[in-house]
Amino acid sequence: LFWSIEEQGSVVLALFADDQTRLYFNVFGNQIHFPSSFFQSINPLFIMIYVPIFAWLWGEMGKKQPSSSKKFAYGLLAAGLSFLWMMLPGMLFGTDVKVSPFWLIMSWAIVIVGEMLISPIGLSVTTKLAPKSFQAQMMSIWFLSNAAAQAINAQIVKFYTSETEVAYYGIVGGITIVFSIILFFYVPRIEKLMSGIK
Numbered sequence: 001l002f003w004s005i006e007e008q009g010s011v012v013l014a015l016f017a018d019d020q021t022r023l024y025f026n027v028f029g030n031q032i033h034f035p036s037s038f039f040q041s042i043n044p045l046f047i048m049i050y051v052p053i054f055a056w057l058w059g060e061m062g063k064k065q066p067s068s069s070k071k072f073a074y075g076l077l078a079a080g081l082s083f084l085w086m087m088l089p090g091m092l093f094g095t096d097v098k099v100s101p102f103w104l105i106m107s108w109a110i111v112i113v114g115e116m117l118i119s120p121i122g123l124s125v126t127t128k129l130a131p132k133s134f135q136a137q138m139m140s141i142w143f144l145s146n147a148a149a150q151a152i153n154a155q156i157v158k159f160y161t162s163e164t165e166v167a168y169y170g171i172v173g174g175i176t177i178v179f180s181i182i183l184f185f186y187v188p189r190i191e192k193l194m195s196g197i198k
Helices: 002-010 012-020 036-064 068-093 102-129 132-159 165-193
Strands: 024-027 030-033
Touching: 002 012, 002 036, 002 068, 002 102, 002 132, 002 165, 012 036, 012 068, 012 102, 036 102, 068 102, 068 165, 102 132
Parallel strands: none
Antiparallel strands: 024 030
16 A cells, blocks of 8 residues: 555656646745656655654664554555645645645655655565575565555556545545554554564
8 A cells, every 4th residue: 555655656646746736936036947857856855865864763762663563554654644635735725726836745755754664664574574595585575565556556546637636635545544543453463473573
């Protein structure tokens, strides 16, 4: 679910950038214009900003940091919230009005928090949990989860139009949040199965 939302940045959010976003910033009364493709740079930009912050945070927290399974649940929650956030422009201004670029930037800011809680943690846990002779195969399966999300994504995005936009963001975001809550309930059982690996 997480990757299906995160990867919609190159589909649904790209359409939103093209059709419904003002492609300029007002800076001291001057308009600074930029292409809609600018938003595809937001993902790596936030990753570069967040990586040192999260590295510092986990170092400071030490053994008090959340378990890997809890980080996954929080990451899924962040992904769902990023889509609920994208409901707001359509609800507040309608879907036929161009809105501030900050709506998209904030959506990226939220979902990349989720990526920081899932992507590096998933790579680490996959390596730790896999038997030594199967680490490469297990890593391949981890990357296949992203590929599977792309396949699911290809079917889900068919439901996105300017008429269904608010419902689309609400349903996909809401389902993701429900799954994150379910994952929170399963955290103790998952931690038990992980035999102390955090």
